[in-house]
């Protein structure tokens with residue numbers, strides 16, 4: 001169960017932000033962040049000192065259709081890179097003081113990688129252009145992996161969890177999920193992912209349309225959408241969102257894949273929305289549409305499209321700024337006003 005935010009504490013926090021030595025509202029989104037964190041943590045003086053990024057990894061049968069600029073093997077190679085501390089997200093997480101947790105929920109990589117939590121539900125999804133990507137039970141099992149991961153981190157004292165992922169091909173299911181759950185025209189939701197050319201972009205649109213025609217996912221049933229046209233790492237991240245919100249922990253959404261996971265969780269349990277913060281706006285066109293569907297507004301716009309949780313980790317200092325301002329700024333009363 002996801003609890004409502006502490007409304008009385010939020011009211012108290014709003015009053016305090018209004019008493020700080022600044023014109024009311026002049027710290028913009030930082031004030032909204034501070035007030036929402038107060039509501040999440042049940043204190044006017046919240047903290048985001050304990051931070052983690054969960055990088056869910058999975059492969060995709062749909063790569064057989066030629067929808068990515070890179071081969072599936074890159075997923076496993078990047079898992080080794082994360083474990084070695086040398087990927088983009090590792091560098092940024094070190095800078096921001098966040099721990100990196102890499103979870104293999106469904107890659108095709110068969111070798112054990114020390115430092116990667118092996119929770120494989122299956123070795124990649126089936127090709128969603130010819131049938132369902134997963135069974136409902138497989139999607140539920142992947143969700144549970146994420147939920148348990150978030151529950152453990154929260155129990156360990158983590159106060160904010162960033163959503164990271166790695167999975168060659170995963171912008172294809174993300175656009176499919178966006179199309180079904182937002183009802184937006186597919187043509188406006190298909191992007192270049194890892195950097196495909198014009199012809200591949202057009203092929204990718206056709207592949208996704210075929211996936212929707214073949215699977216007929218039910219927009220009223222987010223689990224059906226997730227199983228039929230989603231991915232194992234997307235399901236894992238949706239589980240992280242549910243588990244974090246259930247534990248009262250804030251979540252930083254990353255790019256388009258993380259947003260597809262967050263939107264899936266949001267449709268399963270709308271109360272998770274209050275725990276979500278949108279970190280940045282990805283180059284993928286479906287990202288903006290999905291964030292809007294959750295009424296989230298991105299903090300950063302850096303023209304990024306890497307994934308891994310890189311954008312989410314970059315936004316951690318902004319959450320920290322909000323917690324410091326409310327704690328350290330003088331009030332008008334302090335000035336004798």
Ligand SMILES: O=C(O)c1ccc[n+]([C@@H]2O[C@H](COP(=O)([O-])O)[C@@H](O)[C@H]2O)c1
Pocket residue numbers: 067068069070165166167168169170171172192193194195254255256257282283284287304305306307308
């Ligand atoms: O975060 C994003 O918005 C984002 C946008 C484009 C690509 N990615 C990353 O690139 C991979 C998916 O791209 P693709 O072209 O293989 O579908 C996957 O590993 C993602 O982490 C991530």
Ligand SMILES: Cc1cc2nc[nH]c2cc1C
Pocket residue numbers: 070074078165166167194306307308
């Ligand atoms: C090299 C590489 C690194 C990534 N990190 C997340 N998605 C990725 C995709 C590629 C291709």
